[in-house]
Amino acid sequence: MNFDSTDKKLMALLQQDASLSIQQLSERLNLTSTPCWNRVKRLENEGFINKKVALVSAEKVGLELIAFVQIKTQQHSDSWLQDCVQQVKGFSQVLEFYRMAGEYDYLLKVIVKDMRSYDQFYQKLVNDVSGLTDVNTSFAMQQLKYTTELPIV
Numbered sequence: 001m002n003f004d005s006t007d008k009k010l011m012a013l014l015q016q017d018a019s020l021s022i023q024q025l026s027e028r029l030n031l032t033s034t035p036c037w038n039r040v041k042r043l044e045n046e047g048f049i050n051k052k053v054a055l056v057s058a059e060k061v062g063l064e065l066i067a068f069v070q071i072k073t074q075q076h077s078d079s080w081l082q083d084c085v086q087q088v089k090g091f092s093q094v095l096e097f098y099r100m101a102g103e104y105d106y107l108l109k110v111i112v113k114d115m116r117s118y119d120q121f122y123q124k125l126v127n128d129v130s131g132l133t134d135v136n137t138s139f140a141m142q143q144l145k146y147t148t149e150l151p152i153v
Contacts, residue, residue: 003048006031008152010039011048015149018052055148063111066140067118070104075131087129093121104136 006029013025020028026036043049058064073080081099088097088108096109112118118137126132 003043007039007043007048010036011043011152012149014040014049014052015152058111062113065112065114065118066143067108067110067112068138068140069108069110069122069125070100070134070136070138071106071108071129071132072103072134073105073131074133076105080131084129084131088125091121091125093117104134 009029010025013020013028022033022037022040025031025040026033029036031039040049073084075081075084084106085097088094091110093110093112094108095111096107098107099105100107110118110121112121118139122135122137126135
């Protein structure tokens with residue numbers, strides 16, 4: 001699918017504020033409402049726009065501890081990975097989950113209320129996910145940048 005500079009501007013606007021109406025988007029893009037609506041629908045249907053969400057303040061809801069959890073395992077079969085992914089997806093504290101190259105096999109970004117909450121998460125993780133050989137955690141002291149906006153070029 002080819003997308004043009006107008007599509008790029010549209011996606012940038014929606015990343016900044018998904019609550020903008022079609023009318024507001026149309027005005028900013030110098031389009032009429034129908035072509036603008038058609039572009040939004042096309043971008044959604046083709047998977048460029050996955051969903052529109054509200055970003056909640058973690059601090060306001062009492063989630064202040066961010067942890068980066070590195071995991072090693074000796075298990076590398078497809079069935080183990082599928083089981084592991086299912087287990088990890090069940091943890092609401094896990095915001096992001098990656099299979100990595102390098103010293104550690106997997107990386108999780110975890111957010112919890114405090115150290116006690118992290119310890120409860122950790123105990124459940126090591127008990128529920130079989131085959132872990134090493135779990136290393138680093139805690140963020142201060143978040144210096146946070147964005148959900150992709151640099152669309």
